Amino acid sequence: xxxxxxxxxxxxxxxxxxxxxxxxxxxxxxxxxxxxxxxxxxxxxxxxxxxxxxxxxxxxxxxxxxxxxxxxxxxxxxxxxxxxxxxxxxxxxxxxxxxxxxxxxxxxxxxxxx
Amino acid sequence: xxxxxxxxxxxxxxxxxxxxxxxxxxxxxxxxxxxxxxxxxxxxxxxxxxxxxxxxxxxxxxxxxxxxxxxxxxxxxxxxxxxxxxxxxxxxxxxxxxxxxxxxxxxxxxxxxx
Numbered sequence: 001x002x003x004x005x006x007x008x009x010x011x012x013x014x015x016x017x018x019x020x021x022x023x024x025x026x027x028x029x030x031x032x033x034x035x036x037x038x039x040x041x042x043x044x045x046x047x048x049x050x051x052x053x054x055x056x057x058x059x060x061x062x063x064x065x066x067x068x069x070x071x072x073x074x075x076x077x078x079x080x081x082x083x084x085x086x087x088x089x090x091x092x093x094x095x096x097x098x099x100x101x102x103x104x105x106x107x108x109x110x111x112x113x114x
Numbered sequence: 115x116x117x118x119x120x121x122x123x124x125x126x127x128x129x130x131x132x133x134x135x136x137x138x139x140x141x142x143x144x145x146x147x148x149x150x151x152x153x154x155x156x157x158x159x160x161x162x163x164x165x166x167x168x169x170x171x172x173x174x175x176x177x178x179x180x181x182x183x184x185x186x187x188x189x190x191x192x193x194x195x196x197x198x199x200x201x202x203x204x205x206x207x208x209x210x211x212x213x214x215x216x217x218x219x220x221x222x223x224x225x226x227x228x
Contacts, residue, residue, distance in 0.1 A: 004156065034217075036219075041221075041224070043204050044204070046216065046217070089157075100208075102159070104156030104157040105156055106155060
């Protein structure tokens, strides 16, 4: 069964600190992996997209890594800000030949405090 | 600015009523999708459409219906057959090219049964 598991479920950190969110998946065949940020009551917004051959991709203070052999990804947030408080969702895509199918993780809820 | 617009932001439904959620995009995307988001669960696909006048069931299509009469519009009707409709509904769009990795989400509609 295709699954995407994220950890931790929730996380509280102080402003200015770094944190790392984890994503493990069993989706096959693999097409790409995406990290989204979702503010409360809003739609998800894409942070990074990585294909099989990419190990690392950055978007400002966000850096995603991918190990396709172990089927693991991480999202590292540097120098956190209050505005980073949101849910972070890992999404793995399969391409079936006619369409892409996405499997969503349940997300990590991050709270950045003063 | 190009984007995807969902309306209304909040919707209340009485038992036994059908309600329709609107989704409009001006991104010239071929494919459109409807997802349902519940607390503690990943997004689940309700319906998707890759071309005008054609749509496919997703993983949880029962109790829902859609139409795709125009490329820009993909409304979702939550029927009285949907026994647990209270959820956050997200519409998304993308190009259908397998080289495209971009999904754009709307800001969501929160539906509550009263």
